[in-house]
Amino acid sequence: MNKITFRDAYPVVHWDSDYFPDAKNRKIISGKNVAKKLFHLQRFAQGRVNENELVKMLAVRLNGRIDDELKVTRALLTSSIKRIKTEARLNSLPGLELDTQSEGFKTYEVTIESPVNPRIASFIRLFAQLDEISVQLKTQYISGMITKDEYKRIERDAAKPLRKLILDVHTMLKNFFQLEQVKNNKSAA
Numbered sequence: 424m425n426k427i428t429f430r431d432a433y434p435v436v437h438w439d440s441d442y443f444p445d446a447k448n449r450k451i452i453s454g455k456n457v458a459k460k461l462f463h464l465q466r467f468a469q470g471r472v473n474e475n476e477l478v479k480m481l482a483v484r485l486n487g488r489i490d491d492e493l494k495v496t497r498a499l500l501t502s503s504i505k506r507i508k509t510e511a512r513l514n515s516l517p518g519l520e521l522d523t524q525s526e527g528f529k530t531y532e533v534t535i536e537s538p539v540n541p542r543i544a545s546f547i548r549l550f551a552q553l554d555e556i557s558v559q560l561k562t563q564y565i566s567g568m569i570t571k572d573e574y575k576r577i578e579r580d581a582a583k584p585l586r587k588l589i590l591d592v593h594t595m596l597k598n599f600f601q602l603e604q605v606k607n608n609k610s611a612a
Contacts, residue, residue: 425535427547431557433578434550435531437585442533452593454550455536460596461489461546462537467603478603485599486542492588493545499584500552507559507577514568528561549585556581 429435435442440451466472467482537543557578564574 425539426532427535427551429531429533429550429554430528431554431561432531433557433582434553435533437553437582437589438533438550442531452589454546454589455533457589457593457596458535458543458546459537460600461543461592462540464489464596464599465540465542467599481599481602485595489592489595490542490545492591493542493549496549496584496588497545497552500549500556500581503581504552504555504559507556507563507581511559511563511568514563528558549588553582553585 427438429438432443436451438454440453463472464482464485467478468486470479535543535547539547560569560574560578560581563569564571569577
């Protein structure tokens with residue numbers, strides 16, 4: 424199985440809502456579950472699961488739509504990273520270097536349970552971008568550039584595109600698999 428290491432807990436909770444046993448985030452749709460469904464969608468698009476051409480065509484179109492959503496979300500997160508880094512450069516104190524290993528940073532290793540194809544790799548990269556945002560903001564907070572409230576607000580706002588993507592893709596995949604199930608039931612009847 425593949426693994427990815429995050430430097431902040433915030434993206435971990437979005438990837439795997441069960442990572443922290445006592446977390447209150449049980450109702451969050453996790454990126455891990457969406458990745459599993461993306462893998463299954465790819466199998467439908469390649470015709471490996473269902474011989475029905477209509478289902479295959481729908482899977483291919485849905486893959487294209489998800490790719491578009493991934494690109495938009497990646498652009499939004501990249502823009503957030505650039506903005507946060509620019510603000511940090513403008514507000515930094517010359518000569519102040521922080522040791523991120525000793526200043527409250529630790530790492531979290533998560534397992535990628537589904538096989539990784541290019542679409543899933545692109546999806547996982549979004550969580551790495553959120554991790555970069557969280558680390559940048561935490562560094563700014565530790566160095567006194569922003570307050571803890573600002574840090575958490577900016578982090579929450581920066582994560583909105585990813586949370587929206589997770590929800591939207593989950594909904595699209597749920598609808599696809601329900602439709603596929605109905606189509607299979609009609610074919611069997």
